[in-house]
Amino acid sequence: MQLHLAEAEPLVGVKLARTLEAVAEQVQNDEPPALFCSARVTSSVITLFQDSMFDWLRRKQQTTREATAADPTPPVVPKISITVSVGGEKRAAEFASPALRELWEEVRAISHPDYPLLDAHYSPSSNMPCADFTLWIAERFAANDWPSILELLDFFTFKNEIAAIRSSLQNYDFGRFLDADRELLLRLKAATILGYRIGWMGHEENRLSLLEDIYQHCLASYPFVVRPSEFAHLLAGANKLIRKRNREGIGFNENLLTDDRLSGFPEVSPAGEVLRRFPPTFAACITLSMRRGTPIPGTILLRLGGEYGLRQYGLSEEQNRHFAERCGLFEAASDLQALSRSLTKDVLLEVATKHHIEVAKSWKKDRILNLLLAHGEARAALASRAPTGFVQYRPAISEPFNAWRARVIAVQPVARCLACA
8 A cells, every 4th residue: 555645635525324332341349351252242231441541432322322312413513622731832722623632631631731642751743643543534434524634633643644535545445455343444444544654664574574564453353254355456455465474584484375375363352342442552552462472371461662653553551551550451460479480689688688587699590589478477578579560371271362373463464465555
């Protein structure tokens, strides 16, 4: 997919039969969500993360339906005043879009104080969003609301790139290549827009790899069927890229893609259904973290690290932890012995001295550790010193999670072809 710098075209949109649905089971009393105990999602579900920045997606559905039934004419919503910095000076500004005003109310607490919708931890010149807005953009597509999308992009995208994105992607339809739920098609389109707004990727192939990664995790959470007649030239484009990478020695020597790898995928697992309620960057971060491995067996360290692409989409370490706590797939790692093994021997000796436990410096770490774990106060001290951020699967989650991982791997050829469109 190539973006061409050109003047923006008139707005042309399509209607969506239904808005994004958000259904997720709330994890209560350390029990796995009912979703993992049944083949289908029940209709009486509870919002999983009420305080999420995307909670408006769920709240809005009922109020929108009621307002539409009562009056088909949308109400006039006053603009909201904000303060932005321009050239080192602050000036007043306003959101023209009511939808963007709603979004701002949700994310203002994590936004830059002078540069709305940008991350306060980064230089404004980096155009780093304060959140992953893929779900919001997909929902605006569902409402045929390009003006709100363009206004959002204006806060963290260069002007010429906005024009190119609108010109190239406004009428782009992934339904040409996939027979799938409209929700998946719009999510892919939203992810494409956010991928192409990133100003610097080092090399265009880096952007294709990032889009492939995001597409892969979108496709893993939804059923779809490839349209063979429309996919033939995408397959040729993907194989052209593979040949180029093989010639240049980039990565491993990959095999060319074949038609048989574009179908016959594992079914969408309950874990995949849950993850579709979160930004695709979170699912991609799970895969990235598993690929990196962990020094503590049986755990996962969910961290972005230096992953620039996912960070430029808007996913932060704080949001990553927020989603991990609320998705229902993970819980904090509970094996204190495994966690404490990462502590140095000097730390273990310090804990032993503080709690008057007799140990010898010549002892091996495991012997000292086992003695400390048998002592109540020393055990508590180890828990306070143990590394944080490690999670483990919740009970009964392993099977559906592994099924999701199998589908992520299986749909990768389709994702690559779409990225090369």
